[in-house]
Amino acid sequence: MWRSIDNMLFPYLWILLLDKFNYIYLTLFYPVIAFTTLDLGLIDRVLSEAEKRGASYVDVRLQEYRFEALSADNRVLKTYTSSIRRGLGVRVLVDGYQGYASTSNLSWSSISQAIDRAIALAKASREKSAKIELAETPSIKEKLVSPYKVDPFTVDPSEKARLVLELNKEAFSYEGVKSAITNMGFLLDRRIYASSNGSLIDVTVRLTGLVHMSVAGENGRMERIMDTRSRVAGYEFIKETDWRDMIGTVSKLAYEASKAQTPRAGPYTVVLAPDIVGLLLHEAFGHASEGDGVDAGASVLAGRLGEKVASEHVTIIDEGVVEGGYYHPYDDEGVRKEKTIIVENGVLKNYLTSRHIAVRLGLKPTGNGRAEDYRYLPLVRQTNYYLAPRDYKLEEILEDVREGIYITAKGAAGGEVNPGTGTFTFGTGASWMIRNGELGEMVRGVSLSGMILEVLKEVDAVGRDLEIRTSVFGGCGKNGQMVKVGFGGPHVRVKKIIVGGR
């Protein structure tokens, strides 16, 4: 359950075939949406009907999910894909036992069947299961829409097609570029949560982004470099961003990287750029701080509240709404997501929790009960997980390094962790050797690995330049569910981490 696979930044090249039943949609393979408006009257009917049929507690999630993606591949618009998905999921407690059922068919007969199934599952698990207790939450009525100026779904499709093709062609004006993909993606996710304690929370998020990959090289030595930007915003984000600059940088780096060497394998001092420090944090600490893993004894952080788990430079925060991150004011259990301090000056302060896990651990719910969509029960997930900035300048961080590697995310594909054993890994992009405080030659992107309880103790300098990112294309996967997350931090120096290589 806590085996976690993350592919947040550059998901394109990864297609993990975890099939239709346990899949991970990452990527350019597009989730979904709706042309008729959702019938809110359904919700009250589900709540009262489920109670009538024996549920002591009910919550309902009604969702509309719309996705559009355009893919320009080597100067040709290969796909223009749209999808619309709607569905409803109902969770019941019957005598304290939990059952869940969902349907994409919003006719009453199908919904009614889902209620019956949820109740039947709750009853069927009575013998082998334990009772579930959910932390009380205040009854909340709120409707929120993430900020945007121009709804991307109303922009003329031909305008988007023209722009993505034009940007794709730009890559071929750089030396050595053999292949280039440019994808534009737009997401609209409306989630309506209601429960038998009277909450009705309706949140709509729009997420917009673009990813570009150039493949360059000569004589069979090729390398790929990718970069991406996404923002909780509308089409104005596409208009206001300098994509040509990003594509130029990526294309030049790809050619340079194709001629670069892989570093020698072994432990190094590394300086991580803000675009990749979030990935380190997410893998090296984020998953292990999720309360469900802690409860199950599958996290090396279990039982360590109040202990020093990182150097005093390290403060880690999980926050629902933050500049650059994903928009997550409420979780999928009706809990408001506040700012949660996980680590403060190196000391473990809190775990992330859902309503059920909060009760199990004797903590408060932190608003981290999140589900991929209406088909799933919430799990404990990160929202925007980041390292708080300190006051170092980049030059100061570099100047004490005799030999090390400066690492960026451009070309990295993601990371993975086993929180119970403590081993984590993540991929890196374009990187440069550091010698006597100065950047030297470029080296190819490799994998880094470390142990959860060791690596953050090795952090000995934290920069002032905080940057948080999210992605319309990628996401964080856990137990078969993908959710959107944000992560980031400033420049960070890690005294010792293992680098794969020659």
Added chain:
Amino acid sequence: MRIDLDKVFARAEKLGVSELEVVLQENKQLDISGVKDRVESTRYVAEYYLGYRLLYGKKKATYGATITSTEDALRVLEETVKIARISPEDPYWKNLPRRLGPQSDAMIYDEHTGKLDPSEAIEIVSSSIDIVKDYDLRVSPVTVKLQVGGSETLFANNYGEETSRKETIVFYMVAATAKENGREGTFYEYRWYRRLSDLNYHELSRRAAKNALDSARAKQLETMKASVVFEGKIWASILSSLLLPAITADSIQEKRSPLIGKIGSQIASDEVSVVDDPYIPWYYGSKSIDDEGVRTLRKHVIRKGVLETYLYDHYTASREGRESTGNAYRMQPWSNPRPWATNLVFVEGSASMDEIISDTRRGILVSETIGQWLSNPVSGQLNATISHGYLIENGEIKHPVKGMIVSAQFYEVLAEKIRVIGKDLECYANTCSPPIRVDDVTLAGR
């Protein structure tokens, strides 16, 4: 639910659509999760998806939706038309597949699995928990997950062709944790099946428990060069990240593969053969029609080290004026298809795992990796972090290891460094392999 396809095709014709492909899929899924000592969540999902691939000449759009009626399907059609009309032409487009295969007859649907009673599924999860608990006092269950699904997919097009595929699938995972002398370890065992009767949860639960205990004793070693013995499932997962994306025709045509122009060339040592085989009964990737409804076929991808073919769907095949190899794959019913393997099988040799180990002077046996999918199929750079392995010295297993990164050039490994190919296939979803031993590999450590 029944959608009136005649109405859909008639409306498309009226709108001047030149080609239309419809995919309809009905999914049902039962999902039981156990945590620690209890069954914690039970879940049932019912979904009905529609996917269109629609053409005006060479102008194309794809659209997907959850639908409840034929009226919904017609509305989605109008939306799709709007986008296709303004799309720039795809100069490589020829046509949709004109001939679809007969209704699926591969052995991938099991009646008992498709109609599973929830209480039987709950029993499996709960027994797995008990097996892990009873294994050793130092070991506890972390989580057990059983997902059982059934789906029926229909493919139809405006050339009057229609075919369908019915299948079941089972995903099982058991995780255990162990504590010993203040040290901790966790192990995740997971497998895919087509029918429940192939699931031996007793054995998998015991294996998770044993490996968790080993993992609590694991040491991190210093950087070294050594032999690496990959268990079949682990090598299979590496093939799915490095070889499979490099042999699909789209990667070749779009110049993102190191195997461009290598058909007929020796890319691996003589002992290496790889087949794409859709007809192995009850395997994850088996199918007699692909995700465009085209008949599949068995073929060698690599025969005795020589690359024989790439994998094609209809689009990439018609770009080269050839026939599809029946390898169309759709991530979702509404995704644009792309070529992908059915079952990609690294052909077995004859050595048993015991023989491979006893023949190894100094090496690491790899039982679990993380991040192997971070490997780079464009450059051929293999990266995988060992989260669970064993040190082998003089033919014997010495102690568990963890936290080392395996790095290598994949094509150098295929051509020069594979020393032994074992027997007994294990699969990682649709890639399958026996255990293999690779020599002279760099392992980054402490």
